Amino acid sequence: MDRFAIATRSPRATADAIARINDAAYGFRAHRSTDIAVETSTTFAVVSRFHRAIGVITIVASAIFLLCIMLLKVEERRRDVAAMRLMGISARTVVRSVVLEAAAIAVLGSAVGVGVGALASALVNRHYQAVYRTPLRFSIVTGDIVLLAVALSLALGIVAGWLAARRLVRTPPLALFGR
Amino acid sequence: MSALVVVRDLVREYRMGEELVPALRGVSFDVGEGDYVAIVGPSGCGKSTLLNLLGVIDRPTAGTVSIAGERVDRLPDSRATDFRLRRIGFVFQRFYLMQALTARENIELPLAEAGMSGAPRRQRARALLDYVGLARREGHRPSQLSGGEQQRVAIARALANKPKLLLADEPTGELDARTGAEMIALFRRLNADGTTIVVVTHDEELARAAKRVIHMRDGTIVYDEPVRASGDR
Amino acid sequence: MLFTLAIASLVRHRARTLLAVLGVAVSAGMLLDMVMLSSGMRESFRSLLLSQGFQLRIAPKGTLPFDTEATIRDADSLVAMLRARPEVVKVSPVLGGQLHIPTGRGAVTSAALGIEPAVQGDYELVEGRPPAAPDELAANDALLAALGRRVGDTVTAGAGYDAQLRGLSGARTLWIVGRVRFVYFAADQRGAALPLATLRAMQGADAAGRISLAMVRLRDGTNVDSARATIERLAPRVTVISTADAIRQVDERLSYFRQLAVILGAVSLVVGFLLVTTLMTVSVNERIGEIAVMRALGVRRERIVAQIVLEAGAIMLVAAPLGLVLGLVTARYLNSILASFPGLPERIDFFLFQPSSAWTALGLLVLCGVLSGVYPSWRSASLGIATTLREDAVG
Numbered sequence A: 001m002d003r004f005a006i007a008t009r010s011p012r013a014t015a016d017a018i019a020r021i022n023d024a025a026y027g028f029r030a031h032r033s034t035d036i037a038v039e040t041s042t043t044f045a046v047v048s049r050f051h052r053a054i055g056v057i058t059i060v061a062s063a064i065f066l067l068c069i070m071l072l073k074v075e076e077r078r079r080d081v082a083a084m085r086l087m088g089i090s091a092r093t094v095v096r097s098v099v100l101e102a103a104a105i106a107v108l109g110s111a112v113g114v115g116v117g118a119l120a121s122a123l124v125n126r127h128y129q130a131v132y133r134t135p136l137r138f139s140i141v142t143g144d145i146v147l148l149a150v151a152l153s154l155a156l157g158i159v160a161g162w163l164a165a166r167r168l169v170r171t172p173p174l175a176l177f178g179r
Numbered sequence B: 001m002s003a004l005v006v007v008r009d010l011v012r013e014y015r016m017g018e019e020l021v022p023a024l025r026g027v028s029f030d031v032g033e034g035d036y037v038a039i040v041g042p043s044g045c046g047k048s049t050l051l052n053l054l055g056v057i058d059r060p061t062a063g064t065v066s067i068a069g070e071r072v073d074r075l076p077d078s079r080a081t082d083f084r085l086r087r088i089g090f091v092f093q094r095f096y097l098m099q100a101l102t103a104r105e106n107i108e109l110p111l112a113e114a115g116m117s118g119a120p121r122r123q124r125a126r127a128l129l130d131y132v133g134l135a136r137r138e139g140h141r142p143s144q145l146s147g148g149e150q151q152r153v154a155i156a157r158a159l160a161n162k163p164k165l166l167l168a169d170e171p172t173g174e175l176d177a178r179t180g181a182e183m184i185a186l187f188r189r190l191n192a193d194g195t196t197i198v199v200v201t202h203d204e205e206l207a208r209a210a211k212r213v214i215h216m217r218d219g220t221i222v223y224d225e226p227v228r229a230s231g232d233r
Numbered sequence C: 001m002l003f004t005l006a007i008a009s010l011v012r013h014r015a016r017t018l019l020a021v022l023g024v025a026v027s028a029g030m031l032l033d034m035v036m037l038s039s040g041m042r043e044s045f046r047s048l049l050l051s052q053g054f055q056l057r058i059a060p061k062g063t064l065p066f067d068t069e070a071t072i073r074d075a076d077s078l079v080a081m082l083r084a085r086p087e088v089v090k091v092s093p094v095l096g097g098q099l100h101i102p103t104g105r106g107a108v109t110s111a112a113l114g115i116e117p118a119v120q121g122d123y124e125l126v127e128g129r130p131p132a133a134p135d136e137l138a139a140n141d142a143l144l145a146a147l148g149r150r151v152g153d154t155v156t157a158g159a160g161y162d163a164q165l166r167g168l169s170g171a172r173t174l175w176i177v178g179r180v181r182f183v184y185f186a187a188d189q190r191g192a193a194l195p196l197a198t199l200r201a202m203q204g205a206d207a208a209g210r211i212s213l214a215m216v217r218l219r220d221g222t223n224v225d226s227a228r229a230t231i232e233r234l235a236p237r238v239t240v241i242s243t244a245d246a247i248r249q250v251d252e253r254l255s256y257f258r259q260l261a262v263i264l265g266a267v268s269l270v271v272g273f274l275l276v277t278t279l280m281t282v283s284v285n286e287r288i289g290e291i292a293v294m295r296a297l298g299v300r301r302e303r304i305v306a307q308i309v310l311e312a313g314a315i316m317l318v319a320a321p322l323g324l325v326l327g328l329v330t331a332r333y334l335n336s337i338l339a340s341f342p343g344l345p346e347r348i349d350f351f352l353f354q355p356s357s358a359w360t361a362l363g364l365l366v367l368c369g370v371l372s373g374v375y376p377s378w379r380s381a382s383l384g385i386a387t388t389l390r391e392d393a394v395g
Helices: A011-023 A033-040 A042-076 A078-087 A091-132 A143-170 B047-054 B077-087 B103-113 B118-131 B147-158 B177-192 B204-209 C002-012 C014-050 C075-084 C141-147 C196-203 C224-234 C243-253 C255-286 C288-297 C301-338 C355-371 C374-381 C385-394
Strands: B003-016 B019-032 B036-040 B062-067 B088-091 B165-169 B196-200 B212-217 B220-226 C056-060 C088-103 C106-115 C123-128 C136-139 C154-157 C160-162 C167-169 C172-182 C191-195 C213-218 C238-242
Touching: A033 A042, A042 A078, A042 A091, A042 A143, A042 C014, A042 C255, A042 C301, A078 A091, A078 A143, A091 A143, B003 B047, B003 B196, B019 B047, B019 B062, B019 B196, B019 B220, B036 B047, B036 B204, B047 B062, B047 B165, B047 B196, B047 C385, B077 B088, B077 C288, B088 B147, B103 B118, B103 B147, B103 C002, B103 C288, B118 B147, B147 B165, B147 B177, B177 B196, B177 B204, C002 C014, C002 C301, C014 C243, C014 C255, C014 C301, C014 C355, C056 C224, C075 C088, C075 C213, C088 C141, C088 C154, C088 C160, C088 C196, C106 C141, C106 C196, C123 C136, C136 C141, C141 C172, C141 C191, C172 C191, C172 C196, C191 C196, C213 C224, C224 C238, C224 C243, C238 C243, C243 C255, C255 C288, C255 C301, C255 C355, C255 C374, C288 C301, C288 C374, C288 C385, C301 C355, C301 C374
Parallel strands: B036 B196, B036 B212, B088 B165, B165 B196, C106 C191, C136 C172
Antiparallel strands: B003 B019, B003 B062, B212 B220, C056 C213, C056 C238, C088 C106, C088 C213, C123 C172, C136 C191, C154 C172, C160 C167
C-alpha cells in the first residue's frame, strides 16, 4: 500500500487525525486533501491568474474603445442634438436619451457577446478535451460570469454615453450647427 | 467683348423617386469677358443649378457649356477637377472655409493643389488677403472671423489661381445689410479689375450692382437685359 | 498643405484623437504581447538549451531529459564511445537524484545532480570552486538558505530516506565548496551538485554505471541532425534529442499559449483596425460637405484620400510607440505570472521581445489603420458635388 484516504466527521476531527497519524512511528505523513489539491493544481492556478490578467487588460482596452466609439457616434448626432436643444428640450433630457441609447447598445452588444463567448467556450472545451484526452472542462460560462459581463458592459456603456453626451450639451446649439 | 461662356440648350433633370423633375428646360446665353452677370429668380427656378453647371460641379442632362473655348459639359472627372482648380473660382453662400485652417491657409489650399511651393504660395495668399482687406487676420481661424470676413476669405480663396470666371451663389445670403453692402462693393471692384463674374442672388442691391441681369423662372430664362446706369433694369 | 490640413483636423478634435490614439496603443500593446508570447517560449527555451553549448541530449529510450526517474545503464561505455567520435567536442554525463539533509527542524530535501565538474553544463559558479573531490558539494542559494549554511560548512546528507526507519540511506558528510546557480532549475528550487561517482555511491549498487542524461557538444560546422541519427544508430537503447526536437516537444506541450497568442493577437489587430475605421468613417462623414467644397475648389480625389490616409497614419504613428511601451510593461507583468509555473527553469521567459517580429506586428497594425481611411474617403470624394453641397446645406 502506497497511501490511504480517510474521511472524517468534521474539520476538527480532521485536525485531530492529522496530529495523531503524524505522531505515530510508522513513517507516514498525513495531509489534508485540500492542501494536496492546492499543491497539485498550482499549474492551473498559474494559468487562472494569467487568464484573469488578460481579462483585466481586455476590460481596460474595451473601456477605451467603447468611450472612443461612443464619443464618435454621439458627435455624429450633433445636429440632431442641436435641433432638440433649439426646440426647447432640456440638456437633461438629451443626456438621458443618449445614455439610454448607449445602455441599449451595451445590453444588445453584451447579449451578442455572451452568445459568442458561450460558443467559443464550447469550442475550446471540445478542442482541448480531444487534445489532452480528458473530460475536464477548460472553460465554464456560469451565470455569475454572464451577469458580471453584462453588468460591466452596461456600466461602461452608460459612463461612455454620459461622458459623450455631456460634452455635446455643454456646447451652444448654434455652435453645433457650425455657426 | 468675346464670349467667355457659351451656353446652348442646357437641360438638367433630377430623378426624385419615380418622377423626373426638370430644373433647367433648355437655357441658352453667353457671358462676355469682363462681364458681370446677376442671375435672379424665385426659389426653385433653376438658377443655382445653372451656376453649378457653369462651375463644372454638375453635369447637364442635355445641352452644351463652353468656357474659354473649351467644352466642359462632358469632361471626365479628373479634367473637370483641374478645370475648376485653374479656370473657375467659386464662392458659396455658406463660405465653406476649412475650419481647421487659418485664413491664409484656406487661401493657400487651391494654390498648393495647383503646385505652387511654400514661400511664393504664402506670398500670394497674403497678397489676396490684403486685396480683400484682411491682411491683419491671416492667422485667424474661421471661427474667429465674422460672417463678412469669412466671405471675404472665401472670395480671396476663389481668386487664388487667377480664374477666368468667378461664380458666386448667394454670396450675401448669410450676411447683414451693412456687410452685404461691403461685399457688393468688393464685387464691383473685382469686376472693375477685370474679373468676369456670374452671381446668383435674391439680393436686389447685388443684382443692381451687376452690368446685366438674367431673370429665370421655372427653369427657363424669362428676360436677359443690361442694368441701366441708374441701377434700374 | 495636405499634411497641415491632416494635422489641423486631428488637433481640432483633440478628445477624439486622443482616445483613438489610446485605443490603438492598447491594441498595439496587446498585439505585441501576443507576438512575444507566440514565439517567446520557444526562443527562450532554445537559447537556454544552447546557452552552455550542448546541441544534443541523450536520455533513456522513449523519454525526455528528467521527465521520468529512468536511467541509462552501462553509461560509462556509452560516454567513452561518444568521446571517441571525431565530431564530438565534449560529453557531460549527469545523474539525477535527491539529497536528504537532516536539520534541527526536520529534514531538508534537495534535488541533486551528479556531474563531472570539468565538462558539466548544468550550473554557473558564483562563489568558491566546483566540487572536484569525492566529499565535496556545491549548493545553490535556495538550498543554502534552507540549511542555514555557507560555503566552507559541512553537511551530512543521504541519497535516500527510509520512511519506515526514519533514517538516511547512503549518508555522507559533504563539504560545501561552492555556491552555484543552476541553469535549468526553477527559481526557488533547492539544488546541489556533487561528483558523479559520489552520488552513485550514495545511491547504492543499483546506481553503478548509470546516468540520467548525457549532454553532447559537437564540433562547429557538424550537421546536428546527422550526428543525432548516427548516435541513435550506434546506441539503440537511448533516445537522442536535438535542440530542435526538444523545442518541438515543448511547443506541443505549451501549444495552448501559442494558440491563445494567435487568437488574441488576431482579435487585437481586428479591434484596432475597427477602431480606426470607425473613427475615419465618422470623421469623413462629418466632413462630407467640406470634402465636396474641396472637390469644387479643384482638389483631386486622390489628394483628398491622401489627406484622410495621412490623418489615419498620424494616429497610428503616435500610437505605435506608445503601444510598444505599453506592450513591454504588460509583457513583464504577464511573464511574472507565468514564471511561477511549478518546475519551470528560472531563465525561461514566455514573453520575449524580438525586434523583427515586433516591428512586423506593429507595421501590420499601422498598415491596417492607414488603409482603413482609404475606402470611406474615396467614397465621400466620389459623391456628386452639387448634390452633396445642397444636402449639407439643408441638413
